[in-house]
Amino acid sequence: MRFLHLSDLHLGKRVNEFSMLEDQAYILKEILNIIDEQKVEAVLIAGDIYDKVIPSAEAVRLLDDFLTRIAARELPVFLISGNHDSAERIAFGSRLMSSRQIYLSPVFESDVEPVTISDRYGEINIYMLPFVKPSLVKRVYPEEEIITYQDAVNAAVQHMQIDTDKRNILLAHQFVTGAARCDSEELSVGGVDDVDASVFDGFDYVALGHLHGPQKIGKETVRYSGTPLKYSFSETNHKKAAVIVDVEEKGKINIQQIPFLPKHDMREVRGTYMEVTALDFYKDMNTDDYLHITLTDEEDIPDAMDMARDAIGIVGIDMEDSGELLPEASRLAQVQKDAPEGAMVSFVDIDFTEYRRKNELRTVKKNCTVPSWLCYEAERAGVNFSAVLQAGLKRELHITD
Numbered sequence: 001m002r003f004l005h006l007s008d009l010h011l012g013k014r015v016n017e018f019s020m021l022e023d024q025a026y027i028l029k030e031i032l033n034i035i036d037e038q039k040v041e042a043v044l045i046a047g048d049i050y051d052k053v054i055p056s057a058e059a060v061r062l063l064d065d066f067l068t069r070i071a072a073r074e075l076p077v078f079l080i081s082g083n084h085d086s087a088e089r090i091a092f093g094s095r096l097m098s099s100r101q102i103y104l105s106p107v108f109e110s111d112v113e114p115v116t117i118s119d120r121y122g123e124i125n126i127y128m129l130p131f132v133k134p135s136l137v138k139r140v141y142p143e144e145e146i147i148t149y150q151d152a153v154n155a156a157v158q159h160m161q162i163d164t165d166k167r168n169i170l171l172a173h174q175f176v177t178g179a180a181r182c183d184s185e186e187l188s189v190g191g192v193d194d195v196d197a198s199v200f201d202g203f204d205y206v207a208l209g210h211l212h213g214p215q216k217i218g219k220e221t222v223r224y225s226g227t228p229l230k231y232s233f234s235e236t237n238h239k240k241a242a243v244i245v246d247v248e249e250k251g252k253i254n255i256q257q258i259p260f261l262p263k264h265d266m267r268e269v270r271g272t273y274m275e276v277t278a279l280d281f282y283k284d285m286n287t288d289d290y291l292h293i294t295l296t297d298e299e300d301i302p303d304a305m306d307m308a309r310d311a312i313g314i315v316g317i318d319m320e321d322s323g324e325l326l327p328e329a330s331r332l333a334q335v336q337k338d339a340p341e342g343a344m345v346s347f348v349d350i351d352f353t354e355y356r357r358k359n360e361l362r363t364v365k366k367n368c369t370v371p372s373w374l375c376y377e378a379e380r381a382g383v384n385f386s387a388v389l390q391a392g393l394k395r396e397l398h399i400t401d
């Protein structure tokens with residue numbers, strides 16, 4: 001049977017306060033195309049479906065549309081909650097949706113029971129273990145000594161009572177010792193959330209979620225799929241891909257990766273101020289991508305703040321004229337975290353209305369009506385109607401030159 005392994009969709013995610021919903025809708029359509037082209041027979045989604053415990057309405061609609069389209073293909077979907085999700089919200093309607101082969105992990109309150117599916121080689125048991133903490137597992141198994149994350153996951157797995165003569169697949173959302181992290185993930189102090197990969201030895205394939213970089217852990221069949229999109233500039237070097245897993249007879253598994261092609265890539269650019277503000281600098285680049293620009297000037301840049309306002313003003317006015325919403329201002333703490341070591345970080349303030357007034361010189365035509373006698377007197381006196389209208393509007397709006 002051919003599986004597609006996904007994880008960490010983070011629907012509703014904002015990067016530097018910029019909404020990724022448009023990019024996420026695009027990549028979900030690409031995933032559906034991969035499902036069709038690769039003739040996928042089942043989908044595994046290993047947690048962090050949403051970016052927040054209480055997701056936005058737009059994020060919920062996005063997931064609803066995605067699952068509905070998979071259900072229309074009559075493919076089973078196995079989905080667990082991650083540390084960014086509410087386990088209760090993910091589990092809502094699970095019994096009803098299972099009738100359409102959409103299997104959602106229940107809240108961890110008892111032994112994890114498998115969902116069994118079949119192919120020409122026989123039965124495959126799918127175990128869905130949502131993100132768990134030691135305190136949660138301890139409530140389910142109070143008689144056992146459960147202090148660490150290792151203890152918690154080990155207890156949950158042991159109570160699954162796996163039949164190792166059959167093919168078994170596990171979905172889990174934990175940090176496995178030895179995996180590579182990146183800045184966009186929630187980090188723990190001292191590795192307290194580490195789980196050793198040996199706890200998964202009884203499974204034929206382990207579909208992991210939690211870490212954003214695609215990687216195997218020790219062996220090919222214990223694997224993080226990573227996020228389908230780059231969610232931080234610390235991920236610019238990641239090669240995002242869909243993981244295709246072919247499970248044949250017991251002991252025979254083949255894995256391949258299909259690269260994702262996002263609507264906008266995320267890249268880092270370095271250069272002096274004069275270099276990065278020159279049009280020729282971008283002639284071989286896709287300027288629709290998300291760029292993290294690092295200035296390499298070793299001396300102070302005269303009028304740097306005014307230049308920064310110009311750069312933001314030009315982009316902001318273009319977005320407003322295109323009907324796009326301006327992103328919220330970045331949080332200083334996040335900017336400082338992403339900045340190179342030793343960099344000076346400062347907010348740039350800009351009033352778009354004021355910037356537009358001072359820098360946009362194009363004129364527009366407006367029709368207005370005045371009494372004919374007033375028009376006659378004005379023309380006879382050589383009055384400039386446009387100048388009078390501009391002066392009147394500025395006076396009414398309390399705008400001073």
